[in-house]
Amino acid sequence: MKTSTLFLSLAITCLGASAWAYTPAPVTGGGTISGTIRFTGAVPAAPRLAVTKDPQVCGSDKADESLVVAPSKGLANAIVFLDKIDHGKPLTVGKAELDNTTCRYEPHVQAFAVGTELHVKNNDAVLHNTHIRLPTSDVFNYALPEKGQAISKKVTRTGLMKVGCDAGHTWMNAWIAVFDHPYFAVTDKEGHFALHDVPPGEYALLYWHEKLGKATQKVTVAAGGTVDASHAFK
Amino acid sequence: MAEFQRDEHRSFRTAFVLLSLLFAAVTAWAIVDETWLRRPWKVPQEAYARLKPPGAVPVAIAQIVVPELAVVDRCPTCHAGIDDPAMVGAQIPRVLRVHPQRETLLRQHPVARFGCTPCHHGQGLALTVETAHGDGDPHWPEPLLRGPYVQASCLGCHALEPTLAGAPVISRGRQLFHELGCGGCHLTGLPQPEPKRGPSLRHVAAKLQPGYLLAWIRAPQVRRPHHRMPQFWPEAAHDPQAAAQRDRESLAIAAYALSVSEPLPLAEHAPPVDPQRAAAGQRLFDRVGCRGCHMIDGGAGDLVRIREEKPAAAGDAAAWDSFGGDADAPAAATAVTAPAAIDFAPALGELAARVQPGFVYAWLLDPAQYWPDATMPTPRLTPSEAHAVASWLLSLATTAPPPPPPELAGAIDPALAQAGKQLVARYGCFGCHDIGGFAEEPRPGPDLTDFATKDPRDLVFGASPPPLPQRTWTRFTEAKLRAPRALATPDTPLVMPHWPLPPDDVTALAVFLRGLRATPLPEAYRYQPPRATERQLAEQVLAERGCQQCHKLDAQPPAIARYYDDAHLAPPQLVGAGARLRPQWLFDYLLQPGALRPWLEARMPQFRLSPPQAAAVAALLAERAGLPPGPRPLAVPPLTVERAHVGAALFERLRCVTCHQLQAGEGVASAQLAPDLALARQRLDPAWVRKFLEDPAKMLPGTHMPQFFPDGQTPAADVLDGNAAAQLDLLVDYLMNLGLVRLAPAPTETTP
Structure with missing residues (x-):
């Protein structure tokens, strides 16, 4: 039973992978997709998150980071990526960091390529556990009882992952998106993003934000050209 | 003369020759026929x-x-x-x-x-x-034996196994025989005679509204489609004479049951229903675990009513799938599907139309006082809580109880009750129900121990029997199960009641009956599965007490899970629990459940199991977890003072009490509390604890417990030379000795 389930999931994974498996190939005449993501609606006043544990380390309350909008209406922490791209520049597999600092995750939203080594660090003198999960399963759940302790782990799964702390710090949350291709970006404070070296062609560009949901747009990249793919969440 | 003699000899000789030739021809033909022509087996x-x-x-x-x-x-x-x-x-x-x-x-x-x-x-x-x-x-x-009937033979050697994987029809038949309570009236010769399946009527006047009791006896299946109680006057639907008989007889039976009913002490002391307490009662009903077995209206409305409405967070549901997560199914994880009706125990919406108000309070406090063999566990409510739940449940009915006829409204006429007693004897009501005046009666129906070998010529096929070749055992048995009374004749009136059974169930029961034979096979052929009786006992407890309504025991999620947004507030899952929990602790806990996770509102009820039942369940859980059943002595070395100090320091370093504390409160939400480690010694298996500490999610999927020693690395490099394996061993020893002293309270924190 277990074995057959394993094989089934393997088969599904392979099937899914073969449907839009990403193959690195030299890119000639690559273009750029860039733009700004804005939030044009009224930003609701977000009450600060109450700190209910370890106030001597965590402080009395924390900012709600689920919707961060610049005065220019630029939307931070949105993820932009090409949907189901199957070839292009090689993946950059490097190192990523996730810090627990004064009972807050830094960065709040990040994206990296599969195979990246994630360096999880605790800068607080309390127990944090960094529990990273996909919708139906755990990616990992490490305890960091010591100040200054860090654990490095290669992330071998893809998808959108939610990060939380079970050690009583219920307000702590962060997002990690792991891709099997290199065409993704997280918007900066002003909502800017850019995807470089995109092979010429037509793509579906996806925008995601933890509170505003997702949106999609068709983009056509001409050889050597730059496409403005700005988007406004309302 | 001589010529005459010659002639006589000649004719004799001719006849002899002819007959010899005929004989030779017949013999030759027989040889040819047998050898070459008539040998169908040769084909x-x-x-x-x-x-x-x-x-x-x-x-x-x-x-x-x-x-x-x-x-x-x-x-x-x-x-x-x-x-x-x-x-x-x-x-x-x-x-x-x-x-x-x-x-x-x-x-x-x-x-x-x-x-x-x-x-x-x-x-x-x-x-x-x-x-x-x-x-x-x-x-x-x-x-x-054709088709499924061949499965009947399995019973000859497999009488000790109620379910046989390779023989689904007879397994179903045996289960139906048990579920429908057939064994209340009929002996089968199988091990373990069947108990009375119907509820006790010893205190029935304290339980039921008399009008409802009468209506129920008249036409039980109409009232509650999934109920087991059969119809005693099936002809009444189309025969006015039978309808009049039904009305007369059901009234007398109800009158007798009420007249011999004994008082129920708890019901007599029940406080009156208090609408002010209904809201508290509903909350208890929703949270303590009643929902695992009972619905209110039996429909999807139940779920909507209690599950907290959550705003659809875009970040949660809609967008997960866009990222192409590997081998995960986000849609399935977040979709809330309408529940299938929970058909384990009665829906309670119309309770007030059925029962006496005081009964609900009495039943909630102690079902055994009403019925010692009740399936319903004691929910471990306080009297005040039971009053609140009763007040809520009795506020829900949309219909009034059926008004009782004048004969049942006041004092019961002794003559009517006496007539009822004769009817109870005739119909065999006491086969399923404990009813006053029928304590020592033998089973009312025929003994079926050797039913399979019944000669069809001895069976009564009704007033107009079919011709002999069609009078087969199978035909009789299936007809009898479909409509028992249809086979009656003026000489043999039949009293067996009618269950409206679907055709498959009729076949399944008939196949089971076809297996009932008095002549046993030789001992060497009868299969003695290891621990058959104990395992059967345990499986019966699991199935009949509804353990899986609240606990996950296999791949099937429990019915109650749908009511919890956070699985950590639901009753714990028990897949592999036999390896996690020590058999002795499990045994004790099953007999006397306590507050293991006091922060949970869900409450393990008291099932009133017998010690053999509790032992059997503990052994079955161990067996399912791949461990040998039987006692597992605790193999933990005593802790030296030196190791105790190091262990305590490590325990402190790892900040275990962040979560392993006894109360929600200072910052720890109840969903994130973990069990009291002072219980570890008596409760947990040290080998399991060792593996759990190494990789918690592997041993207990979905746990909050983080991994402290990933890839054999330790966060405390200065303890025991930074040897993770040695630290794990020490932690297990320390935890297993912790039970000897009380866990220190969580460090108090000062607010700046």
């Missing part, structure tokens, strides 16, 4: 030989002799390929094909040891189709 034999290499298979009568079973079976003469795995596929003639499921069935039941007819019946010695199958021979008592 399949030769066909089989042709399928094999020339000369490999002799064409001959094949016979199996099993002296222990007094069996001589020539079935393989025609069914030559029965044990030959090559004989599969459409091109092989049916008669030659290999036995279905040969790999399992014939491997476990070798033809040489079991023969054919002990399972299939028929006439083993015969060599024509009609006589061998026995269908064409009205004098052969055991014709071939």
Whole structure:
């Protein structure tokens, strides 16, 4: 039973992978997709998150980071990526960091390529556990009882992952998106993003934000050209 | 004279010659006929030989002799390929094909040891189709068992196993026999006689509204479709005379039941229903675990009513799938599907129309006072909580109780009650119900111990029986189960009541009955599964007490899970619990559950199990977790003072009490609390704890417990030379000795 389930999931994974498996190939005449993501609606006043544990380390309350909008209406922490791209520049597999600092995750939203080594660090003198999960399963759940302790782990799964702390710090949350291709970006404070070296062609560009949901747009990249793919969440 | 004599001799001689020639011809014909013409068995034999290499298979009568079973079976003469795995596929003639499921069935039941007819019946010695199958021979008592009926034979050797994986029909039949309470009226000769399946009527006046009691006796299935109670006047629907009889008799039976009812002390002291407490009662009902077995209206409305409405967070549901997460199914994870009705225990919406108000309070506090064998566990509510829940449940009914007829409204007429007593005796109500005045009666229905061998000629096929060849055992039994009264004659009135059974259930029950034989097979053939009785006892407890309504025990999520957004607030899952929990602790806890996770509102009820039942469940859980059943002595070395100090320091370093504390409060939400480690020694298996500390999610999927030692690394490099394995060993020793002293309270924190 277990074995057959394993094989089934393997088969599904392979099937899914073969449907839009990403193959690195030299890119000639690559273009750029860039733009700004804005939030044009009224930003609701977000009450600060109450700190209910370890106030001597965590402080009395924390900012709600689920919707961060610049005065220019630029939307931070949105993820932009090409949907189901199957070839292009090689993946950059490097190192990523996730810090627990004064009972807050830094960065709040990040994206990296599969195979990246994630360096999880605790800068607080309390127990944090960094529990990273996909919708139906755990990616990992490490305890960091010591100040200054860090654990490095290669992330071998893809998808959108939610990060939380079970050690009583219920307000702590962060997002990690792991891709099997290199065409993704997280918007900066002003909502800017850019995807470089995109092979010429037509793509579906996806925008995601933890509170505003997702949106999609068709983009056509001409050889050597730059496409403005700005988007406004309302 | 001499001529005459000569003549006489000649005619004699002629006659002799003619007769001799005739005899020779007949003999020759018989030899020809037997050898070349009339040998139907040769056809399949030769066909089989042709399928094999020339000369490999002799064409001959094949016979199996099993002296222990007094069996001589020539079935393989025609069914030559029965044990030959090559004989599969459409091109092989049916008669030659290999036995279905040969790999399992014939491997476990070798033809040489079991023969054919002990399972299939028929006439083993015969060599024509009609006589061998026995269908064409009205004098052969055991014709071939066809279709699912062959499963009846399993019972001969497998009486100790209620469920047989390879024989679903008889397993279902046996289960139905038990569920429908057939054993209340009929003995079967199987181990473990059936208990009375219907609720006790000893205190019925304290439980039911008299009008409802009467309506229920008259037409039980109409009132509650899934109920087991059969109809005693099935003809009343279309026969006015029978309807009048039903009205007369049901009234008398109700009058008798009420007249012998004894008082129920708890109900007499029940506080009156208080609408002010209904809201508190509803919250308790939703949270303590009642929902695992009971619905209110039996529909999807139940879920909507109690599950907290969550705003659809875009970040959660809609967008997960866009990221192409590997082998995850986000849609399934977040979709809330409408629940299938929970059909384990009665829906309670119309309770007030059925029962006396004081009964609900009494039943919630102690179901055993009303009915010692009740399935319902004691919910461990305080009197005040029981009052609140009763107040809520009794506020829900949309209909009023049916008004009682004048005969039941006041004092009961003794003559009517006496008539009712005779009817209770006649219909055998006491077979299923504990009812006053019928304590020591034997079972009211015929003993079915040898029912399978009943000669059809002795069976009564109703007022207009079919011709003899059609009067078969199967036909009688299925007709009887479909409509028992239809087989009555003026000489043999029948009282067996009517269950509206679907055709498949009729067949399943008939197949089970076909297996009931008084003559046992030799001891060596009867299968004695290891721990059969104990395992059967445990499985019965799991099924009948609804353990899986609240606890996950296999792949099936429990019914109650749908009511919890956070699985950590639901009753704990018990997959593999036999490895996690020590058998003695499990045994104690099953008998006397306590507050293991005091922060949970869900509450383990008290099932009033007997010690053998609790022991059997503990053993079954161990067995399912792959451990040998039986006691597992605690192999933990005593802790030296030095190791205790290091252990305490490590325990402190790892900040275990962040979560392992006893109360929600200072910052820890109840969903994130973890069990009291002071119980570890008595409760947990040290080997399991060791593995759990190494990789918690592997041992307990979905746990909040983080991994402290990933990849064999330790966060405390200065303890025990930074040796993670040594630290793990020490932590296990420390935890297992912690039970000897109380866990220190969580460090108090000062607010700046």
